[in-house]
Amino acid sequence: MGEQVRLEQLFHSSWFRPAGLSTLALILYAPVGVCLLVVRLFIAVQFFILALILPPNKFRQKVLRIICGVLGLTISTDGDSHPHGKVFVSNHITSFDHLAIHLATNAFAPTKKKIFKFLMKPLALFLTDNESVTNEQIEFFDDPVIVFPEGKPTNGEVGMLAFTTVTIPEGFTIQPVGLQVSRPFFHANCITASLTEEIIIGLFLPNTHFSIKFLSVETVDAEGDWKKRTQATIAQSLNLVPTKFTTADRAEWLKRILFRPPSVATMARAVQQQLSPQILAPETILAALQRTGTVDGAVQYLRQTCAASLQASGSGLPPTFPKSAAQRMMSFQERKRIMIATARQKYIEKHGLNISG
Structure with missing residues (x-):
């Protein structure tokens, strides 16, 4: 009954x-x-x-x-x-x-x-x-x-x-x-x-x-x-x-x-805060959230993706971000230097320039 x-x-x-x-x-x-x-x-x-x-x-x-x-x-x-x-x-x-x-x-x-x-x-x-x-x-x-x-x-x-x-x-x-x-x-x-x-x-x-x-x-x-x-x-x-x-x-x-599940916007902000100072496009974060379903999962996925991308470009950076703010800023500056150097080399090759020294 x-x-x-x-x-x-x-x-x-x-x-x-x-x-x-x-x-x-x-x-x-x-x-x-x-x-x-x-x-x-x-x-x-x-x-x-x-x-x-x-x-x-x-x-x-x-x-x-x-x-x-x-x-x-x-x-x-x-x-x-x-x-x-x-x-x-x-x-x-x-x-x-x-x-x-x-x-x-x-x-x-x-x-x-x-x-x-x-x-x-x-x-x-x-x-x-x-x-x-x-x-x-x-x-x-x-x-x-x-x-x-x-x-x-x-x-x-x-x-x-x-x-x-x-x-x-x-x-x-x-x-x-x-x-x-x-x-x-x-x-x-x-x-x-x-x-x-x-x-x-x-x-x-x-x-x-x-x-x-x-x-x-x-x-x-x-x-x-x-x-x-x-x-x-x-x-x-x-x-x-x-x-x-x-x-x-x-x-x-x-x-x-x-129980009230957090909004997508709240989860996206949490992901960006954990990945700071690196700035990712909102579309990239949302795609990671849709793929994993959680903030921690999205952060881990984006870190692995970024690390794999950097390794493929020969940057030699480790697969995870440094813990301290100073180290993160140094790695950010290093990535910036590599991106500028890569763009410069492509421009030289495209236009057939001969720059010595």
């Missing part, structure tokens, strides 16, 4: 939706959005202060949830979280999925990124060497842990990546979580976007809504089949397709869409 979905269907390469009425509405909304962005930046400071000083409990969750609503992050839940659940397993859509689930469950997410320690609690994160769940983490934290085994966000509209980036010890009770995210005017995420862009868009828009669906608890088995089983469970609850694509496939596809 996973083969029916193409990898590119799992991601959006742009924030913007297709042009239409939504584009017109976005233009009309823009002044309001800018005002909201400025005001919410100041409110975000209050959120961090309260998240830092309040102890983890139900009151803290309610207060932070209200402030997040003002900031444009709204949450709705379906079902109940397990009262003794220690590990939540969710699909991944945005950079703030863990924060939304934290406000509903008080769960914290592991991260390998180096973040200021005082920001860890407000952002619902804890530092770890890897993103897998260990017995030590479960025993050390009183609060539950939230993990995203897909590894990277998808658009949450078509399918899910395979669960490959997280390992959970055998015997643990886990609760799958189905997550959906919606935004007006914009897609939920963009594969090429930065965290800064996502923050600005979130504060600019009226709201970003997270719909959290708590599913039946499962037990991690020894064989590791829980990954396929849990992926299928979450996908079915969200009407998505569980695919076999991994974060490695995503990375390769991202390289392809971001």
